[in-house]
Amino acid sequence: MDVRALLKDAGLAAFVAFMLALPMIGFQTVDFSGGVGITVVTRFGDVAISVVLVFVGRLALSLLQYPSWRPPLLMASVVVVVGLPLLKTQAHYPVITWLAVIASAVIAVRSAWLHFDVSGVVGRDENNRMGDAAAFIGRWFGPVFVLFAVIFPFLPTTSRYLLDLGILVLTYVMLGWGLNVVVGLAGLLDLGYVAFYAVGAYSYAIIARDFGLTFWACLPLAGLFAAFFGVILGFPVLRLRGDYLAIVTLGFGEIIRIVLLNWASFSGGPNGISSIPRPSFLGMPFHPNPPEGVTSFHQFFNIDFSAEHRIVFLYYLILILALVTNSFTLRIRKLPIGRAWEALREDEIACRALGINPTNTKLTAFAIGAMFAGFAGAFFATRQGFISPESFSFIESAVILAIVVLGGMGSQIGVVLAAVLLIGVPEFFRELAQFRMLAFGAAMVGIMIWRPRGLLAHRDPSIRLSDAAGAGR
Amino acid sequence: MTRTPLLQVEHLTMRFGGLIAVNDISFTAYDREITAIIGPNGAGKTTVFNCLTGFYNAPVGRLRLTGARGEFLLERMDGFRIAQKGGVARTFQNIRLFPQMTVLENLIIAQHNTLMRASGYTAAGLFGLKSYRDAEREAVELARSWLDRLGLTAQADWEAGNLPYGSQRRLEIARAMCTKPVLLCLDEPAAGLNPRESGELRELLTEIRDRRRIGVLLIEHDMSVVMGISDHIVVLDYGRLIADGTPAEVRSDPAVIRAYLGEEDTDQIPPEVARNLRQGGRV
Numbered sequence: 001m002d003v004r005a006l007l008k009d010a011g012l013a014a015f016v017a018f019m020l021a022l023p024m025i026g027f028q029t030v031d032f033s034g035g036v037g038i039t040v041v042t043r044f045g046d047v048a049i050s051v052v053l054v055f056v057g058r059l060a061l062s063l064l065q066y067p068s069w070r071p072p073l074l075m076a077s078v079v080v081v082v083g084l085p086l087l088k089t090q091a092h093y094p095v096i097t098w099l100a101v102i103a104s105a106v107i108a109v110r111s112a113w114l115h116f117d118v119s120g121v122v123g124r125d126e127n128n129r130m131g132d133a134a135a136f137i138g139r140w141f142g143p144v145f146v147l148f149a150v151i152f153p154f155l156p157t158t159s160r161y162l163l164d165l166g167i168l169v170l171t172y173v174m175l176g177w178g179l180n181v182v183v184g185l186a187g188l189l190d191l192g193y194v195a196f197y198a199v200g201a202y203s204y205a206i207i208a209r210d211f212g213l214t215f216w217a218c219l220p221l222a223g224l225f226a227a228f229f230g231v232i233l234g235f236p237v238l239r240l241r242g243d244y245l246a247i248v249t250l251g252f253g254e255i256i257r258i259v260l261l262n263w264a265s266f267s268g269g270p271n272g273i274s275s276i277p278r279p280s281f282l283g284m285p286f287h288p289n290p291p292e293g294v295t296s297f298h299q300f301f302n303i304d305f306s307a308e309h310r311i312v313f314l315y316y317l318i319l320i321l322a323l324v325t326n327s328f329t330l331r332i333r334k335l336p337i338g339r340a341w342e343a344l345r346e347d348e349i350a351c352r353a354l355g356i357n358p359t360n361t362k363l364t365a366f367a368i369g370a371m372f373a374g375f376a377g378a379f380f381a382t383r384q385g386f387i388s389p390e391s392f393s394f395i396e397s398a399v400i401l402a403i404v405v406l407g408g409m410g411s412q413i414g415v416v417l418a419a420v421l422l423i424g425v426p427e428f429f430r431e432l433a434q435f436r437m438l439a440f441g442a443a444m445v446g447i448m449i450w451r452p453r454g455l456l457a458h459r460d461p462s463i464r465l466s467d468a469a470g471a472g473r
Numbered sequence: 474m475t476r477t478p479l480l481q482v483e484h485l486t487m488r489f490g491g492l493i494a495v496n497d498i499s500f501t502a503y504d505r506e507i508t509a510i511i512g513p514n515g516a517g518k519t520t521v522f523n524c525l526t527g528f529y530n531a532p533v534g535r536l537r538l539t540g541a542r543g544e545f546l547l548e549r550m551d552g553f554r555i556a557q558k559g560g561v562a563r564t565f566q567n568i569r570l571f572p573q574m575t576v577l578e579n580l581i582i583a584q585h586n587t588l589m590r591a592s593g594y595t596a597a598g599l600f601g602l603k604s605y606r607d608a609e610r611e612a613v614e615l616a617r618s619w620l621d622r623l624g625l626t627a628q629a630d631w632e633a634g635n636l637p638y639g640s641q642r643r644l645e646i647a648r649a650m651c652t653k654p655v656l657l658c659l660d661e662p663a664a665g666l667n668p669r670e671s672g673e674l675r676e677l678l679t680e681i682r683d684r685r686r687i688g689v690l691l692i693e694h695d696m697s698v699v700m701g702i703s704d705h706i707v708v709l710d711y712g713r714l715i716a717d718g719t720p721a722e723v724r725s726d727p728a729v730i731r732a733y734l735g736e737e738d739t740d741q742i743p744p745e746v747a748r749n750l751r752q753g754g755r756v
């Protein structure tokens with residue numbers, strides 16, 4: 001173990017942290033109390049704490065490279081035992097304390113892992129093991145998750161707030177699954193996925209506004225329109241590869257948003273569209289006093305009206321939409337088109353040599369991914385009752401893509417996990433809202449370092465010789 | 474046996490900037506024959522394949538394919554259509570399998586167009602109609618027969634990228650064969666194989682010619698393979714065709730000997746190639 005190299009490396013990291021922290025943490029602009037200007041407050045104590053944290057953390061990380069578990073565990077413990085009381089009194093922000101605790105917990109777990117790992121080698125082997133774990137989780141926990149999702153609204157602990165959060169998470173799960181077709185299976189980097197989400201939402205809002213169609217009539221139309229836009233965009237750009245495709249899709253996402261922002265007569269411009277009709281249950285609205293001749297949900301079932309009925313209904317609606325997306329994807333993976341998507345991701349030239357039409361194959365992936373975004377968009381519109389271009393900014397595309405990448409490209413269960421981590425968990429740390437992006441970035445960097453193929457990267461063969469033999473005979 | 478032309482190459486020319494990689498080449502490959510294309514490195518052999526399979530658009534030349542599927546002018550077709558409609562399958566000098574997919578999946582993807590039709594362009598497949606399930610079972614059977622033939626059945630569910638190198642080469646040939654081609658183009662299939670494996674390769678190629686009854690175009694440096702199994706050899710040097718004939722004719726052709734053993738090129742050809750060539754090409 002080369003102590004000097006370790007210290008040098010940690011010192012370098014601390015120096016970089018210092019250069020970054022000095023302008024970003026060291027100075028804060030604050031309004032004068034009268035609101036007539038701003039003044040600068042310095043926070044050098046926080047800078048020092050950050051630098052020390054980075055130094056210690058980097059050292060512990062480097063120590064993890066060695067197949068010895070005691071030093072990192074020791075360092076993590078020292079951070080917690082000595083550091084925390086100090087941080088509590090010094091730091092202006094509890095978030096630094098939190099980061100310190102979480103980081104040392106991670107390091108401690110990793111070192112403990114090393115202890116139990118007989119081979120003591122971290123690397124490809126571990127990836128395989130995690131892949132097996134993913135397969136295991138997918139097979140056994142998938143149904144458990146579904147069951148949990150189904151009974152979730154009726155659990156005694158489930159509040160209205162949690163239910164809303166559940167709907168939000170499920171929306172992202174559905175978007176993640178939809179994008180997984182494009183990015184995970186077909187390997188097309190789409191940075192403008194939110195455009196199709198917007199097309200779906202606006203299709204529903206505008207058709208409902210101008211033609212008075214119901215949610216159920218509009219849902220397929222919204223999917224269709226989004227798929228149509230997918231084809232329109234896909235046709236000229238799908239011959240591009242990698243980075244170029246990413247840039248063009250990014251641009252397309254912005255174009256859609258800017259058109260919606262500026263074409264006021266059509267889309268309501270920045271004001272958006274409001275009073276979008278809410279969905280009904282088999283034609284029965286969720287309304288305390290329905291108009292003459294219409295039976296509302298609570299009247300039909302002879303129960304007291306409660307605003308929560310609609311929330312529960314929306315919850316199940318998005319759950320069903322998401323599950324449909326999932327089973328469609330799982331099924332199409334085993335069909336020729338799904339296999340061709342994956343083959344295209346692996347080697348486009350080989351695909352052409354085998355007579356696979358790359359353009360059409362990519363187009364279908366693009367269109368199907370867009371269609372699911374369109375469904376989700378229609379759901380979003382009916383849930384909010386109000387949409388505006390603000391909801392469809394680039395950051396949404398980035399979040400959805402992050403869910404797919406974090407979960408493990410092509411892994412359905414990984415998407416669920418990542419959506420819970422990225423959308424659900426941050427809601428519990430609302431008071432730390434300003435550090436959300438920081439945590440987001442830290443999580444992504446951590447994933448790229450430890451699990452570059454995603455949390456639960458695992459690929460199930462679409463067909464096995466043994467299974468096929470069983471079916472064939 | 475009467476020879477039926479399968480592929481007629483006429484005046485094929487391909488330039489890269491100032492470099493004329495293929496210069497006015499004409500030759501004919503016959504059905505149910507192995508036609509070898511040989512020549513020193515950089516002679517333009519792979520470029521001929523790339524023009525033939527639509528990866529490059531040759532500005533000059535005609536490529537007429539008269540196979541069991543009809544007559545096609547390949548120079549006017551998109552790359553994937555040449556494989557899909559014309560029935561030209563190929564392998565690559567640097568193996569191009571789908572490395573993260575299984576061995577079996579590689580062979581199933583090769584039957585994409587058949588299965589696509591059987592799945593009613595996905596609709597019938599989504600609902601799991603019997604016609605599609607039958608078609609898939611047939612596809613698996615075809616794949617299995619190739620796996621059995623190559624002794625890869627036990628590795629069917631492995632990731633293709635995890636196979637040993639020699640098996641990857643053979644799998645790539647099997648994958649090309651699973652498209653049910655009329656013309657099989659192999660780019661240096663024996664590269665990197667040990668003597669036992671290249672012996673097996675020779676057997677495999679003669680079997681493909683005699684039992685599957687299709688034409689084979691073969692680029693190869695291993696003279697034991699080339700001289701042993703080809704019916705007909707075309708020799709390229711600096712993009713030009715310098716000889717065209719039976720193995721015996723080509724072997725004694727002074728232009729060929731000059732191209733291979735000529736002073737400026739001696740260092741480019743592997744010594745064992747030179748030795749094989751001098752010894753008459755049989756190991």
Ligand SMILES: Nc1ncnc2c1ncn2[C@@H]1O[C@H](COP(=O)(O)OP(=O)(O)O)[C@@H](O)[C@H]1O
Nearest residue numbers: 489492494512513514515516517518519520521
């Ligand atoms: N895409 C390309 N762009 C530019 N030059 C190329 C390209 N492909 C091949 N060449 C050149 O054409 C010549 C013939 O190459 P190739 O057909 O690969 O030879 P080989 O007979 O060894 O297969 C070489 O000089 C090579 O550098």
Ligand SMILES: [Mg+2]
Nearest residue numbers: 518519520566
């Ligand atoms: Mg070559």
